[in-house]
Every structure is written in structure tokens, then in C-alpha cells.
Amino acid sequence: MTDLSTPISEQDIRKLNVGDVVSLSGIVVTARDAAHKYMVETWLDGEPSGEDADLLATLKPVLDGGVIYHCGPVVRQDEAGKWHFVAAGPTTSIREEPYEHRVIGSLGVRAVIGKGGMADKTLAACAEHGAVYLHAVGGAATLIAQRVLEVEDVYKTEFGLPEAFWRIRIQDFQCVVTMDSHGNSLHKKILAESRERYNGIVGL
Amino acid sequence: MKTIPNLEMHALELIRLASTRLPADIVLALEQGRAAELAGSAARATLDTVLENITMAAEASTPICQDTGTPVFYISHPWDYPLAPLREAIRCAVRRATELNYLRPNAVDSITGANSGDNIGIHFPTFYCEQWDREDELRIELMLKGGGSENKSIQYSLPNAALKAGRDIDGVRKVILDAVVQAQGQGCGPAVLGICIGNDRGSSYAIAKKQLLRPLTDRNPDPVLQELEEEITVKANDLGIGPMGFGGRTTVLGTKIAAAHRVPASFFVSIVYMCWASRHKRLTFKAGEVSYD
Numbered sequence: 376m377t378d379l380s381t382p383i384s385e386q387d388i389r390k391l392n393v394g395d396v397v398s399l400s401g402i403v404v405t406a407r408d409a410a411h412k413y414m415v416e417t418w419l420d421g422e423p424s425g426e427d428a429d430l431l432a433t434l435k436p437v438l439d440g441g442v443i444y445h446c447g448p449v450v451r452q453d454e455a456g457k458w459h460f461v462a463a464g465p466t467t468s469i470r471e472e473p474y475e476h477r478v479i480g481s482l483g484v485r486a487v488i489g490k491g492g493m494a495d496k497t498l499a500a501c502a503e504h505g506a507v508y509l510h511a512v513g514g515a516a517t518l519i520a521q522r523v524l525e526v527e528d529v530y531k532t533e534f535g536l537p538e539a540f541w542r543i544r545i546q547d548f549q550c551v552v553t554m555d556s557h558g559n560s561l562h563k564k565i566l567a568e569s570r571e572r573y574n575g576i577v578g579l
Numbered sequence: 580m581k582t583i584p585n586l587e588m589h590a591l592e593l594i595r596l597a598s599t600r601l602p603a604d605i606v607l608a609l610e611q612g613r614a615a616e617l618a619g620s621a622a623r624a625t626l627d628t629v630l631e632n633i634t635m636a637a638e639a640s641t642p643i644c645q646d647t648g649t650p651v652f653y654i655s656h657p658w659d660y661p662l663a664p665l666r667e668a669i670r671c672a673v674r675r676a677t678e679l680n681y682l683r684p685n686a687v688d689s690i691t692g693a694n695s696g697d698n699i700g701i702h703f704p705t706f707y708c709e710q711w712d713r714e715d716e717l718r719i720e721l722m723l724k725g726g727g728s729e730n731k732s733i734q735y736s737l738p739n740a741a742l743k744a745g746r747d748i749d750g751v752r753k754v755i756l757d758a759v760v761q762a763q764g765q766g767c768g769p770a771v772l773g774i775c776i777g778n779d780r781g782s783s784y785a786i787a788k789k790q791l792l793r794p795l796t797d798r799n800p801d802p803v804l805q806e807l808e809e810e811i812t813v814k815a816n817d818l819g820i821g822p823m824g825f826g827g828r829t830t831v832l833g834t835k836i837a838a839a840h841r842v843p844a845s846f847f848v849s850i851v852y853m854c855w856a857s858r859h860k861r862l863t864f865k866a867g868e869v870s871y872d
Contacts, residue, residue, distance in 0.1 A: 394621075409692070449645045449683045461680045462636075462645035467727040467765050490727075491765035491824065512625050513727065513767035513823055514856045515632040516645040535694025536684055537645075551621060551825070565826050566763055569818045573760045576814050577753045579743060 376549075382440030383485040385505035393559045395552040397509060402437055402527070403488070403548075405446045405541040407466055409534040411474040419481050430530055430540075437542065438482045445471060445489035447537030448520070458526040460543065462516035465490040468508070476500035492553055492562030501556050508554035510561075522548040580657045580715055583864045586665065590672035590719070590862070591679075594650070596871055597721045597860040598642045598681045601633055604795040605771070605832065605857045609633075612769055612822070612829030622827025629822070629855060644767075644856045647682040648725040650704035653792065655711045655718040662708055669706075669719070673698045685726075707785070717864040720792055728854040731766035732787075733758045734780060737846040746846045748807065751776055752814075758850045759815045759831060764824020767854035769832045771795070772811065775849045778839035783849040790835035791853050792861075799836065808834045822855070832857075 379387060381401030391397070406414065417423055418431050448463035468475075468489030475493060478484055479500040486506060487497070490513040501507060511519060523543050530540040553561040573579070583589060613626035636643040652669060656662065674697045676682045686700035687693070698704065735754040737746045742757055744750035755774060762768065773790035775783045799805040811834040821827025832855065841847070863870050 447645060447683065449642050449647070449680050451680050462642040462683075464645050466646065467730065469765055470730075490767065491763065510823065510825075512628040512632070513764075514644040514725075514854060515628050516643065517636040517639055517641045518628065518632040520641070520645075521635070534692075535687060535696075537694070553825075561826075562763065562824060565820060565824055566760075568826075569760050569763070569820045572818050573756055576817060577742075577756060579753075 379486070381442055383442070384440065385485070388485050388505045388507055388556050391507050391552050391555055392557065393552055393555050393561050397550050397552060399442065399486070399488075399509070399548045399550060400546045401442070401544070403442045403444045403543050403545050404434065404437060405444045405448065405539075405543070407445055407447050407538055408470055409538040410531065410540055411471045411478065413531065413534075414482070415474045415477050419477055434530070434540065435482065438484050440483060440485055442486045442488060443478065443484050445487070448541060449516070450526070450536055450541075458529060460520040460523040460526060463520040463523060464514050464516035465511040467491045468493050472497060479504050479506045488548075488550055492560065498554055498558065498560050501554055502558045505556050507552050507556055509550035510553040511548070511550050519548065522546060580660050580717065581867070582661065582664070583717065583869065586668040587672045587675070589869050590669045591675050593719060593721050593860055593862045593871060594672060594676040595640065595681045597723050597858050598647055598676075599640050600637050600860075601643060601856065601858065602794075602860075605855070606630070606633060608795055608832040609769070609855060612832065615828050620827060621825040622821040622829060625822040625825055626829065642681065642683070643858065644725060644854070645683055646725040646727060647685060648723040648858075649685065649729070650682065650698065651722040651724055651788070652704060652706050653720040653722070653789065654706065654708045656708065657714050657717065658710055660717055666706055670699055670704070673704055707789075715866060719862040721860055722788070722791060723858040724788070725767070725854050725856065728766040728770070728852045731758075731762035731852040732784070733761065733850050733852075734784065735848045737848065748803070751848050752807070752811065754848050755811055755850055756814055756818070758852070759818060759820065762852055763820060766852045767856065768820065768824065769822055769829045769855050771832050771853040771857045772834045773851040773853060774834065774836040776836065776838045777841035777847065779842075779845065780847055783839065783847045784851065786837050786839055787849040787851045790837055791851060791857060792859055793835045795833040801838065804836045804838060808836050
């Protein structure tokens with residue numbers, strides 16, 4: 376098991392290989408479908424001004440060397456107005472494939488946590504910029520929520536609570552490296568092997 | 580038939596149970612899957628985490644999975660049971676369950692992108708109402724259908740040239756196993772597969788989804804389909820995809836297949852992929868008593 380804390384250096388990322396188990400602590404920002412579209416279209420391809428520029432200025436130092444978590448949590452707000460994570464497993468990552476390579480390349484993200492894996496563009500960005508894809512157990516939502524020590528802030532609630540950026544502090548969040556910074560992907564390997572087995576089973 | 584007293588409260592309890600507790604047959608299948616995986620493997624570790632999470636969610640009464648999905652209500656009712664107030668009470672319970680965090684606010688306006696915040700929207704939640712001939716029994720079954728697994732559901736039109744799948748059982752087998760290969764780990768396997776062979780596109784999917792309410796251990800009354808269900812499960816587990824697509828022996832927990840008549844021109848095979856968190860619960864109101872199973 377490898378301990379990782381944010382901010383993460385490129386050197387630490389380069390040491391990781393597919394199959395390694397990582398225990399992650401520090402600051403993580405959740406981002407899923409609406410947030411990825413926004414990051415690329417408004418921040419990277421647009422000319423952000425006003426609130427958008429402010430949010431970029433706030434999150435850029437957190438994302439540089441930081442971690443994005445593909446997650447739309449169930450959250451609870453207490454009487455004092457403080458948010459808490461109730462259930463927070465990963466969502467399917469492949470939907471962010473059109474965006475993630477840009478996010479890694481331009482914002483300096485070192486790790487992306489999700490489920491199901493991602494494809495060639497993201498894998499190439501991991502190799503080029505020094506990033507990894509970390510796989511959490513899909514559906515293990517109550518268990519993962521207990522690794523969240525604090526909800527530090529939330530941005531873009533107008534996307535809806537599952538789609539907002541949640542800035543959280545986590546401790547000992549266990550994940551498996553399934554795409555590393557050396558061009559290896561467990562997902563590619565299993566897909567190729569299972570297709571081969573399929574052909575054998577159905578006689579193709 | 581007399582209406583259920585305190586229906587909203589009972590519907591809320593149905594939602595809470597569905598979101599926080601998995602049916603015993605699914606838990607048993609996951610335990611059997613764990614036992615089949617090699618010690619020290621990623622597959623085994625994943626199923627350990629899955630089972631630990633199931634226990635924790637039941638104890639804390641919090642959602643097993645944060646994607647509490649589309650709430651789909653299947654209602655079987657006597658001829659004289661008034662449906663409008665029944666649906667309204669269930670909608671109120673859905674709102675309340677969202678406030679209590681048993682459900683995530685999941686209803687998103689497809690045009691504006693706005694989340695309604697309370698799981699109420701156009702055709703949301705989903706209701707299927709069917710009159711039956713029992714005079715003094717009402718049944719409400721709730722399925723929470725997660726979006727990640729729903730995205731891996733797929734419909735094939737036979738013949739399929741790429742898979743050399745014709746309009747016969749062999750062709751059906753080929754497309755179902757292809758769906759499992761295509762899904763990989765993205766739908767949070769090990770999966771339960773609900774399948775319909777035949778009918779039109781829309782009804783075929785609806786019939787396929789309803790198969791997911793069947794207990795894993797039941798037997799299909801049609802011996803051909805019973806054999807196919809068993810064969811698909813065994814062969815899917817030979818694909819080596821494993822829990823979460825990490826590799827391993829447990830890819831599918833069970834397969835449930837229905838057949839329906841089709842028009843001569845069409846031959847659809849509809850496959851509804853359900854994640855390991857196959858959440859469904861049943862409320863029965865009979866002889867003045869409410870029970871859940």
C-alpha cells in the first residue's frame with residue numbers, strides 16, 4: 376500500500392504502476408458531467424470573467440497537484456448550515472473521456488478517481504503530464520463517505536447537488552491504480568482478454 | 580378494497596428499506612461470488628468492500644449507493660383501488676425520502692438541466708400500474724435503478740451481422756454475452772441481467788426491466804428460458820471480467836429472461852444491466868396489514 380497526500384508531485388506519480396493499492400489523504404474536488412463540460416468550455420476554451428474567473432482562481436491552486444473525484448454524493452446540511460457527505464461512491468468515468476485529457480493537461484491534476492476506467496486520450500494525458508487513474512469500488516457509498524473528514528466548500532450548486540464541485544478533505548481513501556503514467560491500463564487489458572474469451576465461447 | 584391508512588408513511592419506509600438494505604438473495608450471491616474468487620485477488624478485495632459497505636449502510640440506515648437511481652414503482656391493485664391518491668401519497672413520500680437523504684435528488688430537467696431538488700419531475704418517478712384479480716391485496720414494488728448500470732443496458736436487433744447473430748437462440752446468446760463484454764466494469768458488476776426477447780422496442784425494455792424483480796433463485800416456467808438463464812450466467816462468468824472489471828470469476832450474479840411475441844419484421848433482444856446494488860423492495864397490503872419483503 377502506498378500513502379499519497381495532496382499536493383502530489385510528478386515524481387510520486389511516476390512511481391505508481393497498475394495494480395498498486397493507494398491510500399489517499401488530503402484535499403479532493405468532486406467533478407462529474409456538468410463540471411467537466413464547464414471546466415473545458417468556460418475555463419479552458421472560453422474567456423472566463425466575473426464569477427467564472429473567481430472560481431478558476433479559487434480552484435486552480437487546489438487542482439494543481441490535486442485530485443478530481445468523479446462523484447455525485449448524497450449530502451446532508453446540518454442546522455448550522457455545514458454540509459456532510461452521507462453516501463459518496465464513484466460514478467462512471469468514461470463519460471468524462473472527451474474532457475479529462477484537457478483537464479489533466481491544463482490544470483495540473485495528478486489523479487482522477489472514478490470507476491470503470493477511461494480510454495486512450497486520458498491514458499495518453501496521464502503519460503504525458505504525469506497523472507494516474509485511481510479506481511474506487513463502485514457502489515461502496517456509505518463506506519467511502521466515512522473517509523470524508525470534512526466538506527470544506529461547495530461551488531456551482533446551480534448544477535444540482537450531485538453535479539456541484541465539492542471540495543472535501545479525506546483520509547485513507549483506498550483506491551487501486553488501474554491506469555498509470557507509463558501507458559498501462561488494466562481496463563484495456565481486461566477488455567482485450569474478455570473479447571478473446573467471448574470469441575472462443577460463441578465460436579467467432 | 581379499503582385504502583391503506585398512513586400510506587405516505589408506509590411508502591417512505593418502503594423507500595428507506597430499498598435504499599439501505601439489499602435483498603437477501605443478492606447478498607447471498609455476492610457472498611458466494613467472494614468465496615469463488617482467489618484469496619489476495621483484486622476481485623476478492625472488491626467483494627469484501629462491497630459486503631462491508633452493505634453491512635454499514637444497513638446499520639447506519641444510509642444509502643448503499645449514492646446513485647439512488649430512478650425510483651420505479653410497480654403497483655398491482657384490485658379493480659376498485661383508487662390510483663390517483665395512491666400515486667400522490669407515493670410522490671409525497673419520495674419528496675420526504677429525499678429530504679431525509681434516503682434518496683439523492685436525481686430528477687434533472689432534460690431541456691434546462693435544472694435539478695428539481697426533490698426527485699419529482701415529468702414522468703419521474705416512474706409508475707407501472709396493473710390491475711389484478713385479487714380483491715383484498717395491494718402490492719407496491721419499488722426498484723431503484725442506478726444510472727451507471729442503466730447506461731450499459733442495450734437493445735439488439737437481430738440479425739446482427741458483426742456478431743453473426745441470427746434470429747434464433749444461438750443469436751440471442753451471442754448478443755447477451757456481447758452486452759456483458761461491452762459493459763466491462765462500467766455498470767458496477769457483478770450484474771444481474773434482466774432480458775426480454777421479442778415485442779416492440781419500448782415494451783421489450785419495460786418487460787426486461789421487470790425481470791429484475793424476480794428472486795435470483797426462482798425457476799423460469801419455460802424450460803428453454805430456464806436453461807438459457809443458467810447458461811448465460813455460467814458463460815458470462817467465464818469471460819473473466821470480474822467485479823468492477825478488475826478481472827475475476829464473478830461477472831454476473833444471475834440472469835432473468837422473458838420472451839414475448841414479436842411482429843414478423845422485428846426481433847429485438849433487450850438487456851437491462853443491473854449493478855450489484857440491485858435494490859428492490861415490496862410492500863404488501865392484505866387483510867388490513869402492511870408487510871415488507
